[in-house]
Amino acid sequence: MTVANVLERWEPVIGLEVHCQLKTASKMFTACGFTFGADPNTLTDPYTLGLPGTLPVPNRTAVMFAIRLALAVNAQIHTHSRFARKHYFYPDLPKGYQISQSDAPYATGGGLEVVLPRTGERTFVRLVRVHLEEDAGKNLHLLGDEVSLVDFNRAGVPLIEIVSEPDIRSAEQAGAYVRELRTLIRYLGISDANMEEGTLRCDANVSLRARGTEVLGTRCEIKNLNSFKFLEQAILAEIRRQADILGSGGNIVQSTLSYDTAKDVTRVMRSKEEAADYRYFPEPDLPPLVIETEWIDAIRDELPELPAARRQRYRELGLSSYDAGVLTADQELAEFFDAIDVEDVHAKKACNWLTVELLGRLHADERTIRDSPVKPPHVAEIVMLIEQGKISGRNAKDVFDACYREGLAPREIVEREGYTQVSDTSVLESVIADVLREHPVQFAQYRAGKHALKGFFVGHVMKRTNGQANAQLVQQLLDTALGTS
């Protein structure tokens, strides 16, 4: 059965749990430092290793980062919350429990608007909660080796877990939701939010219900989806699996699944009956987490412009929703755009030069906007030179090329190459007269009705003026000379 067939009958209901590793200098409950990619077990200390007698002390910066996120998603921040211990045995979990938050998270509610890039369709995804916790280490199973190794560098790194309501209705929406969250997190400067490096991780809860009904079906949770591609594929695979079961009259058993990327199927790891009892209880080593209202206010005052506000501002400048989305999705790109002085320049044109011409070139060279040789004032200048009729659209691309290659201002290129546009009517009229005289056959054919030949004459005029003729003016003058206006 194809997904399309399935979807005619069943409506997917999806909720996501996103883990985000916070970019603090030290870990959640100890001064031990952390950076990505260090040699195994070089970033540990007595607490990280769970040595007897050590105790957790909360990292204020991690709490501050967590507050930023809660504010950005309009969640309610609780002035008193509590840490809890979540127990399970695994070699990468040094204490035999993870310090997390259970019945009293620091933030609940809130949500974010998700826009589907393909259709522009908007959905508001509500959040259940956001909470703080510490990460586990990593088990390394070397191929062909009899032993497993454990790297505790990552153990104790601060995480926030963001749990959504089941407000998502398609794999595409799920992808868009996580992308939106990623953009937001990056705007807040609290994490790299990189799925490939594991600083952003995702679990998906999926259930199906017959279209037109309100009752939720039994959900299954797919664990450890570590790329956007796999997130969407895994959800589609799970929709197919559940539809097959329901379609043949079966019942869904609540369970935890993994996604087999090679076979593109989801597999049951354990059912609810086998699910671990984490034996949560309030962490006795930590007093309640107290977040003063004044602190929340101070953090709110320093929040940057958030993606939704920025997209709205761009639309008000006259950009399409699509363009506004493209610019906003990358904070550095948006900042580049904002540095182009749009009071003097048509925003839409500047956006085209930026997203089509500049990004196209950067992409081909595998460079990023950060090390672009073309700077925001250059983009403003090129748009202005065209607007003011100083260079032709055709020459503008050559100027931009040179600007990109050499990092010079467009004005300097124009002067050096003598690209200044010919807009002198008398000069252009004489060139047109010459061209018509030299091509009597084509002239006659045109007058006989073969109007497609207009381009032929334009080409010759541009050629004679080394492309510097004002193309718009040439069109007008040609019309007069050809007697068509």
Next chain:
Amino acid sequence: MSDDVATLRNLTACEIAGKVARGECTARALAHAYLSFIEQSEPKLHAYLRWLPDSALSQADAIDRARDAGAPLGPLAGVPMALKDIFVTRGVETTCGSRVLSGWVPPYQGTHAARLEQAGAVLLGKLAMDEFAMGSSNENTPFEAVRNPWALDHVPGGSSGGSAAAVAARSCAFSLGTDTGGSIRQPASLCNVVGIKPTYGRVSRYGMIAFASSLDQAGPICQDVRDAARVLAVIAGHDPLDATSLDVPVPDYEAACARGCKGVRVGVHRAAMDLDGLDPEVRAAFERSLELLRDCGASLCDVELPHFSHAVATYYVLCTAEASSNLARYDGVRYGLRVQGGNLLDMYENTRAQGFGAEVKRRIMLGTFVLRKDSYQAYYGRAQRVRTLVARDYEAAFARCDVIASPTSPVPGFRVGERVDDPLAMYLSDVFTIGANLAGLPAMSLPGGFSRATHTRPRLPIGLQLCAPRLAEETLFAVGRSYEAATTWGQDIAPGARI
């Protein structure tokens, strides 16, 4: 400079620090005197798990050099002391009395060892204890059971049994113990020494291996009240490495010892005196102590602790829950014992099966059960609510009095092996001490008399417990010192000090 060995060992910690500071004796001579006695007595006492002649003597030499150079000396300069093996000591094996940690040499220093070292105290060694501080007799151990210096066939109490026995036998001048449900006070009572469990959060827990984190507190076990005041002042105070440690200034506890107890209102919970299993001799000694307190100028009044009878059950739900969590880290992966198995689960099971003793396993199982999703509300949740009620009982009682007096232990002591097969009877050893842990209050046990020798039982010490409101340790020192000065029991030296 020629005090003989026995004389040196009769000095209190405060006297020793004075003599060392005045140059009347060297830290080396002191350390040597104690180390010699340890060598001599340990085969019978078993108070130490290990002693450290080399490092103790070199620490002592450093004190002597500092004094010779005219450098300022700490309040415990040259005082030979020992730590319960629950305290983390950098470079010195720390086992918490368990096979599961055998061979573990900590790479970091705990706050207690660090502060004592800073104060000039000389670490003689690590003291025996019930495994992971779970027990009231020191018999829960894979090692030799500690003996009571007052009667070698009797237990010293627990879990800080080694700490109390060593002070009673003068094989150290003072020690530190830890108290989760009475583990400082009960052995202090059984060994005729002074032990104080401070207010929860008064002393850091960093570097003290956790049993039940919300109840555990470290405290001194000493020869007299003034020593306890001095040692507590050294180890108390805020520690940025313990988020539950209180950021409150440490008062002058030694000065508080001189305040006397005139006008102090001593509350007595009369209903507890009808407790089944309260030894008549203990009861008689307690009544005598109340008379003495009145003679010292205190007034007596009755108080009610309506939830007293629920304290033991509440305590055993909470402490086992926390213990099952705190002991999860002993999995054979990173340190201590590892017993290999065919796969990961086998390794976990083998390591924990062989690493932990029976009582520790019993408590892990109880704690795991009460934290299960299905039983959490009925056990852990309810116990937390009762804990709040117990704390309120004390608050209400302290509106009427300044300290609450009671026996420390319902019995004077018992023989080795007498109660090992009856864990419930053993749990009831804590009936008078547990309330202070549940409510986070400071409490002290001090020598409160002796039972008469009979044909079935030798003469044994009996403890008096004083419990005060939160952070009112000064009241304990004032009343305790007053009482101590009016009695001679504390000066009686155990036979075990002359082995």
